[in-house]
Amino acid sequence: MFCEKAIELIRELHRVSDGQLPAFNEDGLRQVLQEMEALYEQNQADVSEAKAAGRGDLIPSIKLRHCCLLRNQRCVVAYLYDRLLRIRALRWEYGSVLPANVRFHMSAEEVQWFGQYKKSLASFMRSIGGQEGLDVTQDMKPPKSLYIQVRCLKDHGEFEIDDGTVILLKKNSQHFLPRWKCEQLIRQGVLEHVMS
Amino acid sequence: MFIADIKKDFYEVVANQRVALLVAADIDGLCACKILQALFHCDQIQYTLVPVTGWQDLSTAFLEHKEQFRYFVLINCGANVDLLEMLQPDSDSIFFICDTHRPVDVVNVYNDTQIKLLIKEDDDLGVPTYDDIFRDEDEEEEGEGSGNESDEGSEPSGKRRRFDEGAIERRIERQRAKRQWEARRREILFDYEQYEYHGTSAAMMFFELAWVLTKDTKDMLWWSIIGLTDQWVHDKIPHMKYVSDIATVQRHVSRHNHRNEDEENSLSIDCMRISFEYDLRLALYHHWSLYESICNSYYTACSFKLWTLKGQKKLQEFLADMGLPLRQVKQKFKSMDVTIKENLRDVIEESSNKYGMKDIRIQTFGVHFGFKNSFLASDMVHAAAALLESTERDENDPTDNFIKALDSLSRSNLDRLLSGIDLAKKKLIAIQQTVASCICTNIILSQGPFLYCYLMEGTPDVKLFSKPLALTLLCKYLLKAFVQSTRNKRCKLLPLIMAAPKDVEKGTVIVVGIPPESETSDKKNFFGRAFEKAAESTSSRTLHDHFDTSIIELKSEDRSKFLDALITLLS
Numbered sequence A: 001m002f003c004e005k006a007i008e009l010i011r012e013l014h015r016v017s018d019g020q021l022p023a024f025n026e027d028g029l030r031q032v033l034q035e036m037e038a039l040y041e042q043n044q045a046d047v048s049e050a051k052a053a054g055r056g057d058l059i060p061s062i063k064l065r066h067c068c069l070l071r072n073q074r075c076v077v078a079y080l081y082d083r084l085l086r087i088r089a090l091r092w093e094y095g096s097v098l099p100a101n102v103r104f105h106m107s108a109e110e111v112q113w114f115g116q117y118k119k120s121l122a123s124f125m126r127s128i129g130g131q132e133g134l135d136v137t138q139d140m141k142p143p144k145s146l147y148i149q150v151r152c153l154k155d156h157g158e159f160e161i162d163d164g165t166v167i168l169l170k171k172n173s174q175h176f177l178p179r180w181k182c183e184q185l186i187r188q189g190v191l192e193h194v195m196s
Numbered sequence B: 001m002f003i004a005d006i007k008k009d010f011y012e013v014v015a016n017q018r019v020a021l022l023v024a025a026d027i028d029g030l031c032a033c034k035i036l037q038a039l040f041h042c043d044q045i046q047y048t049l050v051p052v053t054g055w056q057d058l059s060t061a062f063l064e065h066k067e068q069f070r071y072f073v074l075i076n077c078g079a080n081v082d083l084l085e086m087l088q089p090d091s092d093s094i095f096f097i098c099d100t101h102r103p104v105d106v107v108n109v110y111n112d113t114q115i116k117l118l119i120k121e122d123d124d125l126g127v128p129t130y131d132d133i134f135r136d137e138d139e140e141e142e143g144e145g146s147g148n149e150s151d152e153g154s155e156p157s158g159k160r161r162r163f164d165e166g167a168i169e170r171r172i173e174r175q176r177a178k179r180q181w182e183a184r185r186r187e188i189l190f191d192y193e194q195y196e197y198h199g200t201s202a203a204m205m206f207f208e209l210a211w212v213l214t215k216d217t218k219d220m221l222w223w224s225i226i227g228l229t230d231q232w233v234h235d236k237i238p239h240m241k242y243v244s245d246i247a248t249v250q251r252h253v254s255r256h257n258h259r260n261e262d263e264e265n266s267l268s269i270d271c272m273r274i275s276f277e278y279d280l281r282l283a284l285y286h287h288w289s290l291y292e293s294i295c296n297s298y299y300t301a302c303s304f305k306l307w308t309l310k311g312q313k314k315l316q317e318f319l320a321d322m323g324l325p326l327r328q329v330k331q332k333f334k335s336m337d338v339t340i341k342e343n344l345r346d347v348i349e350e351s352s353n354k355y356g357m358k359d360i361r362i363q364t365f366g367v368h369f370g371f372k373n374s375f376l377a378s379d380m381v382h383a384a385a386a387l388l389e390s391t392e393r394d395e396n397d398p399t400d401n402f403i404k405a406l407d408s409l410s411r412s413n414l415d416r417l418l419s420g421i422d423l424a425k426k427k428l429i430a431i432q433q434t435v436a437s438c439i440c441t442n443i444i445l446s447q448g449p450f451l452y453c454y455l456m457e458g459t460p461d462v463k464l465f466s467k468p469l470a471l472t473l474l475c476k477y478l479l480k481a482f483v484q485s486t487r488n489k490r491c492k493l494l495p496l497i498m499a500a501p502k503d504v505e506k507g508t509v510i511v512v513g514i515p516p517e518s519e520t521s522d523k524k525n526f527f528g529r530a531f532e533k534a535a536e537s538t539s540s541r542t543l544h545d546h547f548d549t550s551i552i553e554l555k556s557e558d559r560s561k562f563l564d565a566l567i568t569l570l571s
Helices: A004-015 A026-053 A056-094 A100-104 A108-127 A179-188 B006-014 B027-042 B055-065 B083-087 B106-110 B137-154 B157-194 B202-212 B218-233 B239-261 B290-296 B298-304 B309-322 B326-330 B338-342 B344-354 B377-388 B398-408 B414-441 B468-485 B527-538 B556-570
Strands: A147-152 A157-160 A166-169 A174-178 A191-193 B019-024 B047-052 B071-075 B094-098 B115-117 B273-280 B361-369 B373-376 B451-454 B496-503 B508-514 B551-555
Touching (some): A004 A056, A147 A179, A174 A179, B006 B071, B019 B055, B055 B071, B083 B106, B094 B202, B202 B218, B218 B273, B218 B377, B239 B273, B290 B309, B290 B414, B298 B414, B298 B468, B414 B468, B496 B556, B508 B527, B508 B556, B527 B556, B551 B556
Parallel strands (some): B094 B115, B451 B496
């Protein structure tokens, strides 16, 4: 049936859990494009025949193929756009250097797009916040205080903060630390922000 | 040494430093910890909080953190032993100890440099004077030696013998004085350290600090109330002290409630309001049904003797006397008829006077925030204690429970608190059933100088009683029930020792001793020293790990010889 390959692409993205980027399905995309080409060729032939020989009974099949073409286009565009959105979210999560396994899943064009996005984000951050710019990607929510209370969820050993002091992160110990040092560990799941 | 000005000598010292908080696992300690945390948040003082459950835990935590921290704050641990000897810290570590355990070890009192006690000096301490215990020995020896030499050198040999005799006599005199002094010292120390008791709540101390800094909030006041109520629920302070501490707190409460009285600017219903309540001594009755609460609170259960049939009948009579229909009384308190709830306290007080329960009402405080949420201080104590010692799941890390209990004290963690209340209900029911079965099967034996009870391994809910707080509560209820049910007049004045299995694989039992039950007892417990001496004399394998010296762990096989040693020691 027509358009099934396109739906495969969409299903693939849907199956993967939120935020992860599966490998770029170049084969699938090529198959869809081939199908679109085949449909288009057939349509061209039928249209010229309908015009020349005045065969009105070809018009429904032309319409059908046209709808399939539009559907395929929509699916492919949705696939590509969703991947771009995920890649954009990755910049916010991982920082400007992506881990190798993620980069492996991106196509060359996506890598290029990512580079341009990074550049435009960096120039935006430089433009705000006075002289040195402001790193907006540091805090997910606007910070309310310099220090936050965190609880340690697993034994992590020693941890050094900016002024050289070392803290021992033991399970279930609570600490009151500068915010920016904790963000990394909170994302990794070692610390948990405690609101009281 | 005792700190005179808590703001200058403690708070301002740690203001720009990083502090390690080592907190013991009891509710008063938790509340004190919360108050201190709130103050530290206010002033951006960096700290690390480590829960400790015993002396070994404390030593481990200290060893792990001593490289990184210079200032240690110990809450509800550390005052009653020689801390410097136990931890062997470097000379620049400073300890601030806020502990309710008394007697405070004399070394801790007289150490000027490293140990600062956050305890009021007049708090009923009775510390022996410095000269009675410590003496500068070196001067004496030197003076003697040089005296001898100069004597020998300056005089010719004829007079030497006379001077020698004089010198010898003086030396003998000095030695005798020294022996006398040492004997007196031992006696003074023995008297001082014989009885263990508790002082003012740590939470109240920290609340006072907050008040002096004018950074006190209603939340902190509520926590200090919970800390004080914990001391009362777990029988750590005598009644008079509780009443006087309540009066102190009441002044703060009225100061905070001042705004409410103005009708135009009354606070929104969501704000926290603390109110003084002269409420019934029925555990958790607002969150339970009245009937269940009466059956499971030790005061009413022991007065009615609810483990007997006669007692049950008396209870029914009591309810009928007050005109409360059984249907109303057995349903949840919140859904009870409003007309009945209105005068409930007065009605119950009147009726209970007829049945011999003179103080069914106790002065306490309650908190209200929002339309649904109102809790009494004792409710919160029971809930937090149940969470602290919960044996619900198998992999029970005590620090996990500590964190859960700590969380339940915040207003924003209501679901934690409600789960704690459920656990507390189960705990109270278990305690009541165990008490009933112990009394009915007569397993409390009089061993002469004390009563003794051993919980067998197959007893239902025995896992609950492997924890110190739960076991102490059980002990207290059991003793009261026993005193009510026995006819032997002498037995009513005896203290109780209770043993329960702690760890079946390792074969250990936990042993708790409580002082005798009396109306005006001062809650002084001599079992700490007694246990130590008995363990030494029989070389039983014991572990005196708990901060309360009257709670120890013992190998089951050594149980009988340990008991025999105790009997000989105390008779």
